[in-house]
Amino acid sequence: MSALSIEALEAGYEPGLPIVRGASLTVEPNEIVAVLGPNGAGKSTLIKAVAGLVPVTAGRVLLQGRDITGRPAHRLVHEGLGFVPQTENVFVNLSIEDNLDLAASIVRAPKKQRLAELYALFPDLARQRRLLAGRLSGGQRQMLAVARALVGAPKVLMLDEPSAGLSPKLVGLVFEKLLEVRRTGVTILLVEQNVKAALAIADRAAVLVEGVERIVGRAGDLANDPRVADLYLGHNGRVA
């Protein structure tokens, strides 16, 4: 059974104007899958629709075989789906500790134990747990955002452009951390602009164009696929 299965999903902010137009994708247990694609391809909308933040107009989403289509975001958290938004993904007015503590109160996680596990996974956060999240550097803020999403011990973690606004070195650190997270048994689906970094850690990837997946394959194959470069250069995948 797939960890996450997206079937012919149609979603968008305005009725009658779908941004995701029948996209399908499966993520197997403990896999890292990257969704790539040019600007405006609907990558973020796709992941937000799965997370319950954008209305779904057609298609289905299955989380470990259970239909979760159209469930509100807050319920999905309790069902084992973690989501890291691209921006404003930590409570800037709260300390690191309060961010994690709040998340633990909401999902009713065994607080002490779960926070200890997360601090072990993110030693940088453990060292400065009283620091306001708003004062963290970009890389550490992203680490906190990931840790926050992991508090409820999700089966599937989704990330919207985790590399956005980070220097190449920090992108490397954050992505290495994602590999560590995967080793704890978490399945990962990420949306990325940074093709190279994403393909370096992903098992498989899908290239989304105009709201539909155009190419799906093993990350290593996609890295050398001339069609991927074409799609990014604005040919939109149409053969002239």
Added chain:
Amino acid sequence: MLQLIANGVIIGSVIALGAIGLTLAYSILRFANFAHGEYLTWGAYLAWTALLGFVAVMGPMTPIEPFSFGWPLLLSLVLAAVVTAGLALALDALLFRRLRRRGSAITLIMASFGAALVLRNMLQFTYGAVPEYYSREIQVAIRLVPRDVLGGLRVTPDQLLVLGLTVVLVIALHLFLTRTTLGKAMRATSLNPQLASVTGIDVDRVIRATWIIGAVLAAVAGVFSGLTVQLRPQLGFDLLLPLFAAAILGGIGSVYGAVAGGLIVGLAESLSVPLVGAEYRAATAFVVLIAILLVRPTGLFGEKA
């Protein structure tokens, strides 16, 4: 002097209770609810209706010494708070929730202004425009400070009760916001609604809690105002501008700011009476408001945007 300060604190505590609801609704829903004043009026009149009901069933009440009212008023206050919370939830379901989905902030503000007019006229239609009182008992004020010390101080037991209950409610609210999961969820939602929902917070539930708390405090403030002054259909509307002044002065969105703002506005109104006369006292709240905003544009407890 002391008397003016005491009067200011008593007016201020009514304003503070009202301003908390206004500031909470703003912090969660991001709009200024002009209908909030009517929750005070409705709360006050609903309590009056409940009181008449109690008297009709149980006969005339004997006041609890030394107050001007008996147990029925306290029960009526509880009933009125519950029904006012229902009124606020109904208004949200009928109007604000629909507009939140597609309207802009200005749509919500204008809608709340319209709702305020409807609520006030419905109330006046039901109850009439003649002022009413919870009790016709004459209360003897207690002299707390003799006349030769700073002009002396006399307060009625009712006024002391209003002050005491306000303090209790503010402390209870503080504990709720800092200690309970729902309270923390409310704070998180005010900081970042979308992040709150992906953290597992049911934002709709938080919104309902916000309306309930705001309406309950508004009903209490309305009853307090009715108890210490009188019941009039304009009770809430007349308090609306001081409520906004208090909420903005304290830093809109901040509960503690609303309490501090309420006290400052109450004191400013009361202390200005001998200086400019009672007709202009409402304006002094705004002079203080402007002065504070010039120095601190985010208000006393406001967070930087």
